[in-house]
Amino acid sequence: MKALDRTTQEQTQEALEYVNEVYETVKKRNPHESEFHQAVKEVFDSLVPALAKNPAYRKQAILERIVEPERIISFRVPWVDDHGKVQVNRGFRVQYNSAIGPYKGGLRFHPSVNASIIKFLGFEQIFKNSLTGQPIGGGKGGSDFDPKGKSDLEIMRFTQSFMSELSTHIGPDIDVPAGDIGVGAREIGYMFGQYKKMRGGYEAGVLTGKSIDSGGSLARKEATGYGTVYFVEEMLKDKGFSFKGSTVTVSGSGNVSIYAMEKAMELGATVVACSDSGGYIYDKNGIDLSTVKRLKEVENKRISEYVKEHPDAHYFEDCAGIWSQPCDIALPCATQNELDKMAAKILVANGVKAVGEGANMPSTHEAVEIFQSEGVLFAPGKAANAGGVSVSALEMAQNSARLSWSFEEVDAKLQEIMKNIYLESMKAAEEYDAPGNLVVGANIAGFIKVADTMIMQGVI
Numbered sequence: 001m002k003a004l005d006r007t008t009q010e011q012t013q014e015a016l017e018y019v020n021e022v023y024e025t026v027k028k029r030n031p032h033e034s035e036f037h038q039a040v041k042e043v044f045d046s047l048v049p050a051l052a053k054n055p056a057y058r059k060q061a062i063l064e065r066i067v068e069p070e071r072i073i074s075f076r077v078p079w080v081d082d083h084g085k086v087q088v089n090r091g092f093r094v095q096y097n098s099a100i101g102p103y104k105g106g107l108r109f110h111p112s113v114n115a116s117i118i119k120f121l122g123f124e125q126i127f128k129n130s131l132t133g134q135p136i137g138g139g140k141g142g143s144d145f146d147p148k149g150k151s152d153l154e155i156m157r158f159t160q161s162f163m164s165e166l167s168t169h170i171g172p173d174i175d176v177p178a179g180d181i182g183v184g185a186r187e188i189g190y191m192f193g194q195y196k197k198m199r200g201g202y203e204a205g206v207l208t209g210k211s212i213d214s215g216g217s218l219a220r221k222e223a224t225g226y227g228t229v230y231f232v233e234e235m236l237k238d239k240g241f242s243f244k245g246s247t248v249t250v251s252g253s254g255n256v257s258i259y260a261m262e263k264a265m266e267l268g269a270t271v272v273a274c275s276d277s278g279g280y281i282y283d284k285n286g287i288d289l290s291t292v293k294r295l296k297e298v299e300n301k302r303i304s305e306y307v308k309e310h311p312d313a314h315y316f317e318d319c320a321g322i323w324s325q326p327c328d329i330a331l332p333c334a335t336q337n338e339l340d341k342m343a344a345k346i347l348v349a350n351g352v353k354a355v356g357e358g359a360n361m362p363s364t365h366e367a368v369e370i371f372q373s374e375g376v377l378f379a380p381g382k383a384a385n386a387g388g389v390s391v392s393a394l395e396m397a398q399n400s401a402r403l404s405w406s407f408e409e410v411d412a413k414l415q416e417i418m419k420n421i422y423l424e425s426m427k428a429a430e431e432y433d434a435p436g437n438l439v440v441g442a443n444i445a446g447f448i449k450v451a452d453t454m455i456m457q458g459v460i
């Protein structure tokens with residue numbers, strides 16, 4: 001028994017050294033890419049027990065291979081603005097890993113987009129997509145184009161130019177983009193139109209998040225937000241809690257945030273705060289979601305406008321301040337690193353019971369450590385926000401079969417998928433000596449399937 005313990009210790013030490021060695025190389029090879037480093041470190045740290053248990057991963061250089069994208073495409077996106085001036089943006093698509101299926105992941109249009117952001121998102125997507133149990137590889141893309149304040153025609157000209165280049169790299173069995181920050185149904189529609197024109201054929205499965213009449217899936221719009229709430233409800237249920245009767249804060253007021261609020265309210269929670277990049281609103285009576293939907297989905301206005309129609313509510317010009325509002329459940333659904341150590345401490349001091357990440361990497365490493373050490377239930381984004389890409393995969397399946405399922409059918413499948421992701425993550429956490437730790441569980445469960453498949457496919 002003693003000898004066995006020593007061996008386990010040695011294997012763990014070797015795994016730690018392996019992780020550190022590859023992580024140092026990642027930093028050296030990809031300087032100044034802090035978000036990418038952060039995402040790699042978070043995954044690598046939790047893989048140590050899996051690497052210790054299976055030395056084949058080191059022998060087959062799985063970490064060295066999995067951090068290196070199979071392909072990075074970077075391209076010029078020229079377009080003409082409403083004043084007749086030529087503008088130039090930069091486009092990206094990172095085709096990260098195709099071990100278990102075609103590259104799959106969203107496109108982000110935001111001025112902060114650069115190689116680091118797209119690589120962090122693409123890297124996360126590998127494990128998230130594996131967790132869904134569906135045959136989809138990992139990819140991500142986008143542009144530093146800022147949609148804010150652009151006219152509809154400018155959006156159309158930009159997206160057409162973007163797709164003119166992207167169309168040569170994607171396809172229903174190769175790489176299937178979707179939306180992310182700044183890319184919704186309108187942008188996907190223009191891109192789908194341009195793809196059709198460039199390829200001279202109707203390949204519905206090339207993009208997901210399409211309008212229903214272009215072959216989109218019912219419930220895709222709702223899927224990420226609903227999925228996050230379904231996942232968190234499973235986590236709460238295990239501890240005898242529920243959304244019912246809880247006070248909830250949800251950052252952002254975009255696609256993920258709006259539908260997370262909707263489902264949380266349906267389950268009996270009171271959502272008291274939400275935000276946008278300018279600030280946050282607090283409404284002690286509970287947010288009126290129909291006002292938020294109109295402001296954001298129809299009128300394209302700032303969240304500050306809400307208080308004009310709801311005089312009891314308050315607006316604060318400080319988006320991070322949302323975490324200072326007491327709540328039982330916090331759902332960060334806006335962007336990366338929006339919830340830091342200080343915010344985590346305040347949430348804990350105010351008695352938060354659970355945090356569920358609807359966004360990708362919204363909590364900093366220090367914030368996650370605080371939640372976990374203080375016994376706050378924590379649902380990491382890779383698992384909790386996988387509902388969006390899951391329904392995207394269902395959209396691909398419907399497109400291949402040339403049929404469409406009802407909202408109820410898709411929603412039922414989404415609920416089942418989120419429950420499975422929760423159970424698989426809990427099981428892996430238990431198996432690798434970190435019971436209840438969903439960060440470790442989700443990372444290991446997502447990793448093993450991809451790593452084992454990479455080994456089976458040889459050194460490619």
Ligand SMILES: NC(=O)C1=CN([C@@H]2O[C@H](COP(=O)(O)OP(=O)(O)OC[C@H]3O[C@@H](n4cnc5c(N)ncnc54)[C@H](O)[C@@H]3O)[C@@H](O)[C@H]2O)C=CC1
Binds near residue numbers: 183251252256334385
């Ligand atoms: N759309 C999808 O299906 C999925 C999205 N995600 C992630 O969810 C997050 C949100 O994405 P979407 O809702 O699709 O984007 P969106 O563009 O529809 O909405 C983003 C929202 O966040 C707000 N925002 C931006 N920076 C902020 C800040 N610092 N503080 C507060 N609010 C801020 C914006 O004003 C906007 O309301 C991103 O991290 C994205 O990667 C993850 C899985 C799937």
Ligand SMILES: O=C(O)CCC(=O)C(=O)O
Binds near residue numbers: 389
């Ligand atoms: O639906 C998809 O393909 C991707 C959604 C996405 O971008 C994400 O999961 O972060």
